[in-house]
Amino acid sequence: MATNLQIDDKLITKAQRLGKHRTKKAAVTKALQDYIDRLEQEKVLLLFGSIDYDPEYDYKRQRMKS
Secondary structure, X not given: OOOOOOOOHHHHHHHHHHOOOOOHHXXXXXHHHXXXXXXXXXXXXXXXXXXXXXXXXXXXXXXXXX
């Protein structure tokens, strides 16, 4: 899908240079993927402390079964 964006040329050039991307598209794609990954990680972090666990669960015993 073709998309026209007005991106600050200095920013895209710097991202391209620092990331060693051959194209602007590659730099933007990498930036978007990193952004998505970070947002997904934040969602996981929000789960900490909100999920009940079984205090009797023995992960070491579970590993031995594999």
